[in-house]
Each structure stands twice: as C-alpha cells, then as structure tokens.
Amino acid sequence: MRAVGVTVLIDLPADHRYNRATLAALQHASEDRRIPIDVRVVPTDAIRDASRIATPGSAVVIGPGSPYRDPDAAHEVVRKAREWNVPLVGT
Amino acid sequence: MLVEHARNLAGIADAAHAEYGPGGTPVITLLECSLQDQTITVDLAPGSLLARLYGTDRVTEATTCSYGLSPEVQHIAGEHGMRIAATDATGEVRAIERVAHPFFIGTLYQPQLRSTRGSPHPVFLGLLDAARAAM
Numbered sequence: 001m002r003a004v005g006v007t008v009l010i011d012l013p014a015d016h017r018y019n020r021a022t023l024a025a026l027q028h029a030s031e032d033r034r035i036p037i038d039v040r041v042v043p044t045d046a047i048r049d050a051s052r053i054a055t056p057g058s059a060v061v062i063g064p065g066s067p068y069r070d071p072d073a074a075h076e077v078v079r080k081a082r083e084w085n086v087p088l089v090g091t
Numbered sequence: 092m093l094v095e096h097a098r099n100l101a102g103i104a105d106a107a108h109a110e111y112g113p114g115g116t117p118v119i120t121l122l123e124c125s126l127q128d129q130t131i132t133v134d135l136a137p138g139s140l141l142a143r144l145y146g147t148d149r150v151t152e153a154t155t156c157s158y159g160l161s162p163e164v165q166h167i168a169g170e171h172g173m174r175i176a177a178t179d180a181t182g183e184v185r186a187i188e189r190v191a192h193p194f195f196i197g198t199l200y201q202p203q204l205r206s207t208r209g210s211p212h213p214v215f216l217g218l219l220d221a222a223r224a225a226m
Binding site: 057 | 111148155171192193194200201202204212215219226
C-alpha cells in the first residue's frame with residue numbers, strides 16, 4: 001500500500017510537547033488503520049509553494065502554536081486544501 | 092482556517108488575527124477567558140462529520156487556546172460552505188468543518204493531546220481514512 005503523505009505545518013521546536021503529540025497522534029492512527037504514512041514537518045516560513053504541500057492524495061495538519069512565522073503562507077495551504085478537497089485538520 | 096475563510100469566502104478581505112497586532116478586521120481575537128492548558132466540553136452538531144467521527148454528541152478535550160473566533164463574527168462559521176461543528180457551554184464556536192469537502196475540520200482544542208496508541212483519536216483516524224479514500 002502506498003503511503004499517505006502528511007504535511008504537518010508547525011513552528012514549534014521538534015521537542016515541544018505539542019509537536020510530539022501531533023506526530024504521535026498521526027502514528028497512533030496509522031498503526032490502528034494500518035495506513036502507512038510519510039510525514040514531513042514544515043515550518044510555515046519554509047513554505048515555498050502551497051500547491052506542493054496540499055496535493056491530491058495527501059493530508060495536511062496545522063499544528064498548534066500560533067503566532068505562526070508566516071501566517072499568509074499557511075493560509076495559502078489552507079486555501080489549496082479547501083479548493084482541491086485535500087483532507088486537512090487545523091488544531 | 093477562519094481567516095482564510097473570512098478573506099476569500101466571507102467577503103472580509105482585511106480579515107486579521109489579533110495576535111499579529113492591530114490592523115484589519117479582527118476575526119480571531121483574544122478569548123475573554125483563556126483556554127490555555129484547560130479542558131473544555133463541547134457539544135457536537137447533529138449530522139456533522141465531527142459528530143460521526145466521535146460517535147457521540149458531547150466530548151471533553153484538552154485545549155491550549157488563548158484566541159478564538161470573535162464574538163462579532165461568529166456567524167461566518169456557519170456561512171459560505173462552512174458549518175459550526177461544535178460549541179461550548181457558552182454557545183461559542185469551538186470547531187468548524189466544510190460541508191462539501193471530504194475532510195476539512197478546524198478545532199479550537201487540540202485532539203492530539205488525548206490520542207494514545209491504545210486509543211487513537213477519532214479526528215486523526217478520520218483524517219487518514221479520508222486521505223486513503225482519495226488515493
């Protein structure tokens with residue numbers, strides 16, 4: 001089975017408990033459903049092209065921890081996910 | 092999510108998040124009572140995707156939020172294809188979802204904080220189910 005690509009937009013340090021909880025929740029769901037996932041963590045100020053993040057067949061998680069470094073870039077990812085029916089959860 | 096919704100669908104072109112300073116129309120504002128490091132109990136809207144995911148009509152979740160949808164513009168959460176998916180005891184919006192979208196959910200709480208290996212969170216299960224269905 002092909003892995004589901006999941007992009008996590010989060011600006012917190014990798015060892016922050018919200019960051020760890022977000023990645024753990026994805027792993028819990030992956031194991032429960034036996035759906036392999038390919039997770040990449042992208043800080044908002046590293047978003048170069050929203051259309052390469054919210055891609056068909058992928059999923060997006062917006063993690064906690066505002067203010068975001070580049071909120072407009074995050075909004076653009078939200079817009080692409082909305083328009084292209086890409087699954088997205090914002091927490 | 093609500094700022095994008097406000098700007099691009101609800102006609103509030105200068106919609107802003109108050110955490111980023113003054114300017115524009117603040118649609119996300121400081122909560123009167125901070126929800127930082129608390130738990131909240133929310134009522135799930137009947138027929139919503141969120142209610143189907145949880146399989147119940149009321150849940151208690153952990154939250155770290157200090158900002159939320161401004162009381163002045165609560166109505167936009169139920170317009171232009173968005174639906175109010177959860178409200179708290181005060182009636183304020185605590186989760187939203189898009190009606191004509193396979194999975195587009197925003198929560199003013201952090202479901203990931205309650206997920207465990209033995210009890211994965213239904214929101215994250217639903218996210219992966221929706222992504223797999225689209226492959």
